[in-house]
Amino acid sequence: MSEKLEKQGPQGAAAPEGDVPVARTQDDPTGRVCQWEEDGCTVLRTNARTGPGCHDNCGVLMYVRDGVLEKIEGDPENPYNQGRLCPRCLAFKEMLYHEDRLKYPLKRAKEDRGKNAFTRISWDEAYDIIEREMKAVIDEYGNEAIWVTQGTGRDINGYGPLMAQYLGTPNYGTGFLSGIACYGPRIFSTALKSGGLFVCDYSQFFPDRYDDPRWEAPEYILVWGNNPVVANSDGTLGHWVVESMKRGSKLIVMDPTLTWLAGKADVWFQLRPGTDAALALALCDQIIKDDLYDHEFVSCWCYGFDEFAEHVSQYPVSFAAETCGVPEDLIVEAARKIGRAKSCCLQWGVAMDHTSEGFITGMACFDLMALTGNFENPGGMLAADPAFGMSVTWSPRGSVWDECSEPIPHPERKNHGGYKALEAMNGISPDALLEAMETGEPYPIKAMFMMQNNAIACMGAQPQRILPALQKMEFNVVVDLFLTPTALACADVLLPAACFAERIGITGHQPYALGAIAQAVEPLGECKSDQRIIYELGDRFAGRDHRPWDSEQDFYDYLLRSTGFTYDSLKERAWAYPEFEYKKYEKGLLRPDGTPGFATSTGRYNFYCAEMAYFGFSPFATYEEPPESPVSAPELAEKYPLVLTTGARKWGFFHSEHRQSPSMRRLHPEPEFLVHPETAAAYGIADGDWCTISNNLGSARLRAHTTVRIRKDTVSADHGWWFPERGPEDGTLFGTLESNINQLVPMRPGKSGLGASYKSQLCRIDKIEE
Numbered sequence: 054m055s056e057k058l059e060k061q062g063p064q065g066a067a068a069p070e071g072d073v074p075v076a077r078t079q080d081d082p083t084g085r086v087c088q089w090e091e092d093g094c095t096v097l098r099t100n101a102r103t104g105p106g107c108h109d110n111c112g113v114l115m116y117v118r119d120g121v122l123e124k125i126e127g128d129p130e131n132p133y134n135q136g137r138l139c140p141r142c143l144a145f146k147e148m149l150y151h152e153d154r155l156k157y158p159l160k161r162a163k164e165d166r167g168k169n170a171f172t173r174i175s176w177d178e179a180y181d182i183i184e185r186e187m188k189a190v191i192d193e194y195g196n197e198a199i200w201v202t203q204g205t206g207r208d209i210n211g212y213g214p215l216m217a218q219y220l221g222t223p224n225y226g227t228g229f230l231s232g233i234a235c236y237g238p239r240i241f242s243t244a245l246k247s248g249g250l251f252v253c254d255y256s257q258f259f260p261d262r263y264d265d266p267r268w269e270a271p272e273y274i275l276v277w278g279n280n281p282v283v284a285n286s287d288g289t290l291g292h293w294v295v296e297s298m299k300r301g302s303k304l305i306v307m308d309p310t311l312t313w314l315a316g317k318a319d320v321w322f323q324l325r326p327g328t329d330a331a332l333a334l335a336l337c338d339q340i341i342k343d344d345l346y347d348h349e350f351v352s353c354w355c356y357g358f359d360e361f362a363e364h365v366s367q368y369p370v371s372f373a374a375e376t377c378g379v380p381e382d383l384i385v386e387a388a389r390k391i392g393r394a395k396s397c398c399l400q401w402g403v404a405m406d407h408t409s410e411g412f413i414t415g416m417a418c419f420d421l422m423a424l425t426g427n428f429e430n431p432g433g434m435l436a437a438d439p440a441f442g443m444s445v446t447w448s449p450r451g452s453v454w455d456e457c458s459e460p461i462p463h464p465e466r467k468n469h470g471g472y473k474a475l476e477a478m479n480g481i482s483p484d485a486l487l488e489a490m491e492t493g494e495p496y497p498i499k500a501m502f503m504m505q506n507n508a509i510a511c512m513g514a515q516p517q518r519i520l521p522a523l524q525k526m527e528f529n530v531v532v533d534l535f536l537t538p539t540a541l542a543c544a545d546v547l548l549p550a551a552c553f554a555e556r557i558g559i560t561g562h563q564p565y566a567l568g569a570i571a572q573a574v575e576p577l578g579e580c581k582s583d584q585r586i587i588y589e590l591g592d593r594f595a596g597r598d599h600r601p602w603d604s605e606q607d608f609y610d611y612l613l614r615s616t617g618f619t620y621d622s623l624k625e626r627a628w629a630y631p632e633f634e635y636k637k638y639e640k641g642l643l644r645p646d647g648t649p650g651f652a653t654s655t656g657r658y659n660f661y662c663a664e665m666a667y668f669g670f671s672p673f674a675t676y677e678e679p680p681e682s683p684v685s686a687p688e689l690a691e692k693y694p695l696v697l698t699t700g701a702r703k704w705g706f707f708h709s710e711h712r713q714s715p716s717m718r719r720l721h722p723e724p725e726f727l728v729h730p731e732t733a734a735a736y737g738i739a740d741g742d743w744c745t746i747s748n749n750l751g752s753a754r755l756r757a758h759t760t761v762r763i764r765k766d767t768v769s770a771d772h773g774w775w776f777p778e779r780g781p782e783d784g785t786l787f788g789t790l791e792s793n794i795n796q797l798v799p800m801r802p803g804k805s806g807l808g809a810s811y812k813s814q815l816c817r818i819d820k821i822e823e
């Protein structure tokens with residue numbers, strides 16, 4: 054262990070001159086056993102994490118016999134999931150031990166891109182090639198000519214930026230996700246409105262969960278463009294919604310499809326995709342007209358209410374009813390339910406972000422929470438800061454670097470595409486970066502480092518543009534579990550990553566709790582964790598002396614140094630819950646200066662948002678039609694009359710993952726789209742028919758699944774499809790462009806640079822005559 058880390062105090066926390074941080078927790082780990090023997094197996098109590106992908110960290114029991122993972126079960130004692138596991142964790146072994154797993158570093162000649170012509174190499178040789186090629190790109194074009202990309206959530210979120218730091222590039226972000234449209238728009242809109250991120254209160258901040266006397270179930274949960282029982286998205290477990298319902302919570306659901314939760318809702322808005330902001334603004338207007346808003350919260354803690362009330366009067370229920378295609382009286386009913394509820398929370402999903410002006414849609418929905426005073430109250434919206442204040446975000450010059458010997462130089466010239474909002478949030482524009490790859494403007498992108506990201510099969514809109522752009526790069530690195538279409542198309546060096554059972558780690562830095570990931574089995578072949586790959590490669594660019602950690606365990610001790618834990622002390626208890634209190638804005642716990650209020654420029658919740666005016670937008674949330682809709686583009690709609698929403702999550706797949714897992718594939722054997730039987734009949738399509746879905750941008754081949762659950766004017770298509778069973782030899786990149794619905798989605802954000810069109814395009818459907 055390095056000298057610096059040896060100086061840590063008894064709990065392993067950094068000990069700057071005797072000042073040892075002590076973790077103040079709510080839960081008592083006495084008697085919590087984290088490893089035992091059972092029927093010849095060693096059982097480890099720990100937490101799941103990626104890979105394969107997920108947004109959560111459920112508590113698991115891993116049963117290991119003779120070094121082999123025999124089974125995985127939900128840990129009934131872990132407050133997070135209380136024993137539940139979804140199908141993907143139950144089938145985890147099928148991914149862990151899949152014969153197609155990458156096991157060794159591979160290289161391939163540039164002229165063989167697209168061909169299965171890889172050669173096994175050592176890690177040293179892989180690092181040598183990456184060092185040589187990346188330095189060549191840096192010398193000729195500058196550091197900013199490298200784009201480091203990541204996929205969603207997974208375990209990369211905190212660590213990916215570190216790779217970009219090592220390569221000295223400011224261009225780091227999600228790989229080809231148009232408009233950073235996964236939580237990005239919602240996170241940034243809530244930051245401007247309220248100074249932070251807030252999540253629904255399902256008691257997840259308490260280790261005794263629903264039994265905690267401080268907690269009350271939300272009276273209403275607005276499930277808005279989200280399907281948490283399937284997706285468990287953004288660190289919310291769907292079971293929490295169900296458990297809250299058992300304790301009295303009622304639902305209002307906004308979804309063009311009748312989901313399982315919509316079927317249990319008091320009110321279900323089967324709205325036209327992309328029109329959510331109109332509904333949110335009309336709900337606000339109705340609540341104000343009925344005088345059901347929270348006068349005290351609004352007058353003490355909000356900014357710009359009177360003008361806001363005036364502003365939303367432009368969006369009466371009649372307007373929303375017509376725009377969204379929902380009954381007027383249902384909007385009035387829902388507004389009264391929300392306005393009169395003791396508590397209400399917003400369980401929102403990525404459907405917000407996946408419309409062109411999703412950034413503003415998020416603001417409109419969030420305003421509803423402020424209007425009804427649902428902040429920091431039991432059953433309302435709670436601030437979501439990292440547990441124990443742990444920072445793993447390797448931003449340039451961030452405090453996470455404090456103990457490193459040489460600060461990594463801070464790169465400039467981030468490509469935010471000229472969008473002021475993106476510049477303010479220090480974000481890149483994937484849309485502008487794709488253009489830079491294609492055109493060399495404003496400066497060229499010449500190399501890609503892609504980690505946990507299968508861009509052409511899933512994340513990227515218009516993969517037909519991304520594929521040639523990747524193939525003309527001077528150098529590409531891919532780090533993955535499998536040979537994906539993206540890796541096959543473009544990787545020059547392909548590195549094998551470890552699954553969570555094969556490595557140590559810590560959980561996803563969520564607000565509720567911190568946990569350790571224990572290693573259950575040896576990695577397959579020579580797989581390594583992404584974290585280790587990053588810092589070992591970092592030595593080639595920043596020098597071995599730059600880091601005070603020697604091993605992965607050291608690395609986590611370093612990251613945990615201000616929390617009061619070491620990796621071992623966390624592993625011994627599996628999880629730890631920090632202290633928690635409600636009403637933090639009243640107690641000065643939200644603002645860095647310790648004064649009451651919200652961490653915004655005004656100190657209040659901003660109905661009027663001055664930053665928006667600075668970016669050139671209305672300071673209030675507004676409604677705008679998606680650019681391609683039956684209303685905004687009637688001529689296009691004549692040719693492509695149906696509204697297309699895509700990517701509603703499936704139980705068995707995490708995006709383009711799990712297509713190799715036999716039991717997950719049995720759940721979803723083929724790519725399909727939902728269509729109303731009457732609509733299907735009008736086009737001569739029967740359930741199960743293979744069809745072409747097409748529009749002005751492209752087409753994809755999927756199977757019709759007729760169901761009355763969906764709006765008659767809308768089809769909902771799967772995303773992320775490729776066919777690993779075809780093998781890498783047939784020249785089709787595992788058929789990745791055959792059924793890829795993103796060929797119909799433009800790589801084009803909203804006016805702010807945020808927001809996309811994955812959930813609001815136009816299309817037509819035609820039966821394929823076989």
Ligand SMILES: Nc1nc2c(c(=O)[nH]1)N[C@H]1C(S)=C(S)[C@@H](COP(=O)(O)OP(=O)(O)OC[C@H]3O[C@@H](n4cnc5c(=O)[nH]c(N)nc54)[C@H](O)[C@@H]3O)O[C@H]1N2
Nearest residue numbers: 205278279280284286326327402403404701702706707708
């Ligand atoms: N199993 C599984 N879980 C996942 C993922 C996965 O791939 N598989 N992906 C993860 C990721 S990265 C994300 S971002 C989350 C997303 O998870 P969610 O936020 O739940 O998003 P979706 O499943 O895309 O869509 C949720 C619902 O929105 C509806 N919808 C579609 N268009 C619209 C619209 O315009 N307005 C409204 N109001 N509703 C609409 C759909 O019918 C669907 O029921 O899931 C995460 N969890």
Ligand SMILES: Nc1nc2c(c(=O)[nH]1)N[C@H]1C(S)=C(S)[C@@H](COP(=O)(O)OP(=O)(O)OC[C@H]3O[C@@H](n4cnc5c(=O)[nH]c(N)nc54)[C@H](O)[C@@H]3O)O[C@H]1N2
Nearest residue numbers: 104204205235505506507511512532550699700708709772
């Ligand atoms: N049409 C349509 N397209 C969409 C969406 C939609 O709703 N509709 N949703 C969009 C959204 S919200 C998102 S976030 C993106 C998601 O897009 P991505 O996050 O890029 O998801 P994947 O394409 O599944 O690529 C992830 C890759 O990471 C690999 N992987 C998994 N775990 C690990 C690990 O621990 N280490 C490493 N190195 N690799 C790992 C997997 O094998 C897989 O190849 O897709 C977007 N694309």
Ligand code: SF4
Nearest residue numbers: 101107111138139142
């Ligand atoms: S949500 Fe599912 S895949 Fe994710 S950790 Fe929990 S059980 Fe595992």
Ligand SMILES: [Mo]
Nearest residue numbers: 205235236403
């Ligand atoms: Mo996402």
